[in-house]
Amino acid sequence: MxxxxxxxxxxxxxxxxxxxxxxxxxxxxxxxxxxxxxxxxxxxxxxxxxxxxxxxxxxxxxxxxxxxxxxxxxxxxxxxxxxxxxxxxxxxxxxxxxxxxxxxxxVAWEALDSVPWIGITGTNGKTTVTHLVAHLLEAAGIDAPMCGNVGHSAAELALQRRAQGRALPDWLVVELSSYQIEAADCLRPRLGLWTTLTPDHLERHGSLEAYRAIKRSLLERSAVRLLNADDPDLAERFASWEANSDVRWITAGPRSALGPPIDPQLWVEAGQVTNASGPLFPASALAMPGAHNRQNLLLATAVGLELGLAPAQMEQAFRSFPGVPHRLEFIRELNGLRFYNDSKATNFDAAEVALKALERPVVVLAGGEAKQGDPTGWIEQLKRHAPAVVLFGAATDTLANLLAEHGYGGEVTPCAGLGEALPLARGLAELLGAQAVLLSPACASFDQYSDFEARGEHFRALVLGL
CATH class of the missing domain: 3.40.50.720 (NAD(P)-binding Rossmann-like Domain)
Structure with a gap:
């Protein structure tokens, strides 16, 4: 038989x-x-x-x-x-x-089919927005844990609720990478957020067009789409969304500066987050530096409005937001020198944003596993803000060649890993009069670490041990 x-x-x-x-x-x-x-x-x-x-x-x-x-x-x-x-x-x-x-x-979607999802994607900014939205809803008394590409896996969260005999969440705040989206074409979030789009993961997806199409597919399946009009790639494709009434645009600048044809739902006017009904609360409610964090604030506010939160509730929540681990995370100040952990900056565009946000002389720690992309903007910011760069990991030679080709004139010091790189960076900062040491790798972490979080944790431990 x-x-x-x-x-x-x-x-x-x-x-x-x-x-x-x-x-x-x-x-x-x-x-x-x-x-x-x-x-x-x-x-x-x-x-x-x-x-x-x-x-x-x-x-x-x-x-x-x-x-x-x-x-x-x-x-x-x-x-x-x-x-x-x-x-x-x-x-x-x-x-x-x-x-x-x-x-x-x-697997998680099928186990949690009665729970509405807030699906958040983008090249940069999605982790900060995910943390910000989860914090905002928690402060409003809404059971809306974050999961996905950050925090718990979505399946872990579903299993945890089942094991504890707890009710399912009111909402899920889910960060979704392109890798996760391409393997889950059944996902249909109630709210879909798209933060930015710049070339990334091209070694996997093959082209910017393929990468964009994966991100866009999530938004097309979302009931309501929230898009960042300050991102050039997203704004350039405004007409392709125009026929859909469930698209909401935001801008971190004045409404008039954006100009037609985009008419944003939310904008910043005279320092106030504003919509058609008037000023809502000061844009300074979120203390994180950088214009990109204004965009993150507006996207989170758009979620709050969709869920019926009052402006005063949102302002209070944003003022209490502690920031995001590994994303421009201030660790400590030692003898007047500030140390920042930006391990989440795994590509040139994210590392460029960090330099713009700090606007101070910094010694930068960069390296890891090299990724494809255009380094021009990042290196221009290094020229403006970084008198020295300490390189580490597998991409050391690649980055050193890029810096030389683009005419970076500061000190370039190669080394094996962060344990050696940090004291070198500290010494260079003191010698050259820099105000901060910034880990902003512009590379993936997989040459020496399991993920960017492990890299950031190692850096934090090294800094606290100085």
């Missing part, structure tokens, strides 16, 4: 999103196998914990077709982690063979 292979859901990756998805699916009664290409001591400990919960784990298992069909079992659904290319040949072959390939966000 031949026994048919049992159907399994195979989850790829023993990271935060993979573990959350596996546990949530197992709790729903599905047979789950989790595969991981690595198998070090930390992975072995995680695997033992999951297997005690009835989730099969296979370590040291490459992403190859044979991992999805084995004696006694076969994959009918595959959950992919954001770190794996959507066009990986094995995933393409699985889809062509009729296997459903989805992202962790789909």
């Amino acid at each position: 031949v026994t048919a292979d049992l159907p399994f859901t195979v989850v790829i990756g023993l990271g935060r999103s993979g573990i959350g998805a596996a546990r949530l699916l197992a709790a729903a009664g599905e047979r789950v196998r989790l595969i991981e290409s690595k198998g070090d001591q930390a992975h072995q400990a995680q695997a033992s914990e999951l297997e005690a919960e009835g989730i099969e784990v296979r370590l040291n298992t490459p992403l190859a077709p044979e991992a999805f069909h084995w004696p006694g079992g076969r994959a009918v659904k595959v959950v992919v982690s954001p770190g794996i290319r959507w066009d990986h040949p094995t995933l393409v072959a699985l889809r062509q063979g009729g296997v459903a390939v989805i992202g962790e966000m789909v």
Whole structure:
């Protein structure tokens, strides 16, 4: 007698999103196998914990077709982690063979189908806006935790609520990367926010047009779209949104300066956040530096208005906002020298924004895993604000060559890692009269760290240990 292979859901990756998805699916009664290409001591400990919960784990298992069909079992659904290319040949072959390939966000979406989502995406600014919106709604007494590409994975959050026997949230505030969006075409947020669009992740998506289309697909599926009119790429495509009445534009400048054809819902006039009914509250309610944070403030305000919050409520919440870890995060001042952690700046555009926001002489720590993009704007800001740059990690030679090619005339010092880079930067700042040391890498973190957060935590620990 031949026994048919049992159907399994195979989850790829023993990271935060993979573990959350596996546990949530197992709790729903599905047979789950989790595969991981690595198998070090930390992975072995995680695997033992999951297997005690009835989730099969296979370590040291490459992403190859044979991992999805084995004696006694076969994959009918595959959950992919954001770190794996959507066009990986094995995933393409699985889809062509009729296997459903989805992202962790789909698992969470299906488990939380009664909860309205606020989906936030963009090249830069999305993490700050996510924190800001979550803080705003929490201050208003709304149960709206943040998750996704920041904080908990969405699946973890759904599982946590179920395990604790708690009611589902009123709203979810979800940061969504392009990697997560392309693997979750079922997501339909109640509110969709698009902060900015500049070239990023081109090594994965292939072109700016493909990257833009992924971001846009989320907004097109959202019931209400909130867009930043100060972003040149978004504003240039105003006409493509014009026929839709559910699009709201914001600008951090005066309404008149934006000009036709865009008529914003929110703008800043005489220092006041303003809409058609008049001034709402001072734009200075959010103390974070930089024009980009005015844009973030306006986007969060637009969410508050959609949810019926009063201007006084919003002003009070913005005044109490503590800022975002790893995004222009002030760590300490030592002998008149200020230290900032901007580890979240993983591309040239984000690092350029940080330099503009500080507007002071700084020594910059940059490096990591190089990404494609145009460094011109970043290097122009370095010329204005940075008498020295300390380079570290795998991109050291690449960045040094870019600085030389673009005529950067300050000190350029290469080194291996942050442990060596920080004291060098401190010494250069004192020697050259800079007022701050800024970690703003302009690179991904994966050459030396698991993510930008781990890099930022290491930098914070080093600074506090000075």
